[in-house]
Amino acid sequence: MTTLSIIKADTGGFVGHCEVHPDMLVAATTAVETAIAQGLLIDGKVSRCGDDISLIMTHDHGPDAEPVHTFAWETFLRTTEIAKQLGLYGAGQDLLSDAFSGNLRGMGPGYAELEFTERASEPVICFLADKTEPGAWNLPLYKMFADPFNTAGLVIDEKMHDGFRFEVYDLYEEKRITFDTPRDSYDLLMFIGAPARYVVHSVESIKLGVPAAATSTQRLSLIAGRYVGKDDPVMIVRCQSGLPAVGEVLEPFSFPYAVAGCMRGSHHAPIMPVGLAQATPARFDGPPRVVALGFQITGGKLIGPRDMFADPSFDRARSQANEAMDYFRGHGPFEPHRLPLSELEYTTMSALEAKMADRWEPMPPVPATRAPV
Ligand code: 13P
Ligand code: 13P
Ligand code: MG
Ligand code: MG
Ligand code: MG
Ligand code: MG
CATH class of the missing domain: 3.30.70 (Alpha-Beta Plaits)
Structure with a gap:
């Protein structure tokens, strides 16, 4: 192994x-x-x-x-x-x-x-992201392993047709659960559609019984009890031969979906797939970036990396991400650009609440109903 x-x-x-x-x-x-x-x-x-x-x-x-x-x-x-x-x-x-x-x-x-028995050819993609959190992998993992509009193999590859098992962590209550797709797809989506709390930890093939993907699932803000930044996450995905093909694994990132992170770990912003040379979040400490490093593993040797997003087929995702960034930035300090109060990593709210405590007063009483004319 x-x-x-x-x-x-x-x-x-x-x-x-x-x-x-x-x-x-x-x-x-x-x-x-x-x-x-x-x-x-x-x-x-x-x-x-x-x-x-x-x-x-x-x-x-x-x-x-x-x-x-x-x-x-x-x-x-x-x-x-x-x-x-x-x-x-x-x-x-x-x-x-x-x-x-x-x-x-x-x-x-x-x-x-990820621990596995090497196959005759072992293509693996290592995803590294900055200015976001582990739940950012939920959407692409669902697309790779459970969405036939993303992954043709789910329909036409006999080894993939039985689906995949998702292991999900509840980061708030420190417990875990598994869902088998396609049978449990809608149940799975109800949870992982809330990525601040429910995070896909691993995925395995139901037919082959082999591990297919693993993510980092730590949340620094909860660990430390003070602001130290969202935990910029990493992920491993094995590809081909009964697992999604490399192109199916990269495909979800052609859409720059919104993630939590960016400035002060406290804003929604689009995730931008980039080559290593562009993995340098700058505007508003963003947009959040993801790189995909491809390796062939043989006898444990890492042949690579190939810089998979350094490719013109992701140019449109990058320009869409810039447009989405303009749109989010236009909201300034308003939600949904700024995260909801419960998700903020920096907050002046408790100090403000204390300071304003004696300035709040009850709303005016409801006026007495007038008799109908
Ligand atoms: P495999 O079934 O060998 O993984 O081939 C699928 C493929 O590469 C199509 O893109
Ligand atoms: P990092 O987690 O990448 O250090 O980002 C922290 C931050 O506050 C960015 O604005
Ligand atoms: Mg970082
Ligand atoms: Mg961060
Ligand atoms: Mg930092
Ligand atoms: Mg960080």
């Missing part, structure tokens, strides 16, 4: 929350090369989207493995040091605790991990 792990963290932004400084990428790459040489990892690549560094790693330790999580944590401490030396913004932003004890759960960094 091979395990593919993407572990990511924002350990400092260059400039503001825009990008990762090249020196940090060099340090992370050196760390990964050392871990390969020492036999901890089979292979590994370092990438980034916006101000978040991703360590994309193959190994045989399985998910939630202490040595792999420890390696990632130590690498992020190293990139934090560089961010501090360079005075970068929010150095160590996503490292929420000084007391790491072997597993990253609740520590701040996000991770998606």
Whole structure:
């Protein structure tokens, strides 16, 4: 069995929350090369989207493995040091605790991990996003694995026709449930249409019984109990041979759907699929970005990445995203651009409520009804 792990963290932004400084990428790459040489990892690549560094790693330790999580944590401490030396913004932003004890759960960094038996050819797409949250994967995952208008294979590939099993987490109550599509499609949509709370954690093929997709499902705001930014998410999707084809996996991103995140983690804005060179959210700290890194995995080796959205077939999604951004920005501080009060990550509301407490008064009484003329 091979395990593919993407572990990511924002350990400092260059400039503001825009990008990762090249020196940090060099340090992370050196760390990964050392871990390969020492036999901890089979292979590994370092990438980034916006101000978040991703360590994309193959190994045989399985998910939630202490040595792999420890390696990632130590690498992020190293990139934090560089961010501090360079005075970068929010150095160590996503490292929420000084007391790491072997597993990253609740520590701040996000991770998606998938353990599988390698097929003769193993095409995988690693999605990295910035300025949004894990629920942002709900819509594209539904389209890839449950919508025949997106994925032709659901109808015409005998291995896909039985559908897919979605595992959904309730981030508020820390519980999980599974739905089998197409049978439970409408039930599934009722939940994952509320992506701030219900997040697809994994997907597997019903017919083949193999894992197909995994997402990072941490929410920093709930973990930390204070604003530290939406947890910019990552996702792994395996493709082909009874799973959606690469083009079916990329297709949902041809529509720049609205996600929560953007400025101060507190606004709805369109998600823009981009190549790595454009994964630098700028306007209003957005629009939120997603990159798709394609790999062929063979003997655990990561052949790639191919920068899948660096392609003219996504030009229209990008220009539509810019138009949608104008539309949302036109609302300024009004919903639905600004998130509802319960979802805001920055809020002056409680202070305002206290300050205004003695200025509120009851509404005027309803006037007595006049006798009909
Ligand atoms: P596979 O069934 O081999 O995955 O081929 C499907 C395909 O690539 C069509 O786009
Ligand atoms: P990041 O989570 O990408 O650091 O963004 C934080 C923010 O507030 C952007 O405006
Ligand atoms: Mg940041
Ligand atoms: Mg970020
Ligand atoms: Mg963010
Ligand atoms: Mg973040």
